[in-house]
Amino acid sequence: MASISASDVKKLRDLTGAGMMDCKKALAQADGDFAGAEKILKEMGLAAVAKRQDRATENGRVFVETDGKKVVMLSLSCETDFVAKNEDFGKLGKDLCASILKNGYTEPNDELKAMVDALIAIIKENMNLVKFTVTDIPENGYCATYVHGDGAVAVSVILTADNKAAFENDAVKEFAHDLALHCAAFKPQYLSESVVDKAYEEEQLAIFRAQVSQDEKLASKPEKVKEGIVRGKLSKLYKEICFLDQPFVKDDSKSVKEALAEVSKSCGAKLDIISYSVFMAGLK
Numbered sequence: 001m002a003s004i005s006a007s008d009v010k011k012l013r014d015l016t017g018a019g020m021m022d023c024k025k026a027l028a029q030a031d032g033d034f035a036g037a038e039k040i041l042k043e044m045g046l047a048a049v050a051k052r053q054d055r056a057t058e059n060g061r062v063f064v065e066t067d068g069k070k071v072v073m074l075s076l077s078c079e080t081d082f083v084a085k086n087e088d089f090g091k092l093g094k095d096l097c098a099s100i101l102k103n104g105y106t107e108p109n110d111e112l113k114a115m116v117d118a119l120i121a122i123i124k125e126n127m128n129l130v131k132f133t134v135t136d137i138p139e140n141g142y143c144a145t146y147v148h149g150d151g152a153v154a155v156s157v158i159l160t161a162d163n164k165a166a167f168e169n170d171a172v173k174e175f176a177h178d179l180a181l182h183c184a185a186f187k188p189q190y191l192s193e194s195v196v197d198k199a200y201e202e203e204q205l206a207i208f209r210a211q212v213s214q215d216e217k218l219a220s221k222p223e224k225v226k227e228g229i230v231r232g233k234l235s236k237l238y239k240e241i242c243f244l245d246q247p248f249v250k251d252d253s254k255s256v257k258e259a260l261a262e263v264s265k266s267c268g269a270k271l272d273i274i275s276y277s278v279f280m281a282g283l284k
Contacts, residue, residue: 074132146181155180155181160272187280209230
């Protein structure tokens with residue numbers, strides 16, 4: 001049997017990224033042959049992947065990357081918080097995003113799965129590419145991104161302007177970043193009142209009307225007044241759930257819509273928020 005030195009083990013580890021003990025074991029089985037040891041490590045890795053596929057993956061991180069033309073949002077899960085904070089796990093998330101952007105992928109495939117499986121084989125913990133989305137950025141658009149903490153929340157906000165030169169303005173770019181930060185903090189459910197789900201809206205109106213009808217202090221009020229109170233409650237709800245109606249994170253004396261109008265006026269271009277996305281780690 002060939003003598004296995006520490007330098008041989010380190011060399012194989014550098015080549016494969018596998019653990020030191022696994023490298024030593026593989027070299028021993030291959031009688032010191034590096035090509036044979038790499039094959040053994042690959043087989044060991046595939047076995048490790050299969051063994052771990054049924055393990056729950058309740059931790060993880062979310063990622064956002066853009067190339068200026070598209071933005072990808074991605075959720076990657078793992079078994080433990082320790083691995084979620086691992087540098088290689090973070091690199092995997094970024095590499096997956098880069099591959100999606102480069103190759104134009106719109107759904108999970110064998111190549112992306114192989115990238116995940118390769119790290120499972122090294123770290124020996126189950127991982128899953130939970131989901132990803134790819135959104136086009138219009139020619140006259142700009143995408144601001146933000147990641148909170150160690151990938152607990154990721155946000156993208158896409159704006160358009162009737163003069164794209166507006167996005168060369170540092171104040172506009174800072175405002176766009178603040179919008180992404182706002183989404184991370186307030187997590188709006190809808191962009192504006194006009195896109196609120198009608199069934200949800202009717203459900204809330206029914207609840208508000210029931211609340212008003214059961215309020216003894218309002219019993220003698222005219223129906224028109226009662227309906228006005230109901231509509232007031234709905235307006236308050238919009239300010240809680242609609243991005244444009246929420247108090248702006250950097251100045252709660254104005255709404256996001258009002259702040260957007262002010263920045264538009266100051267930069268001399270009409271700015272619009274056309275979409276946003278919020279991914280949170282641990283959610284499917």
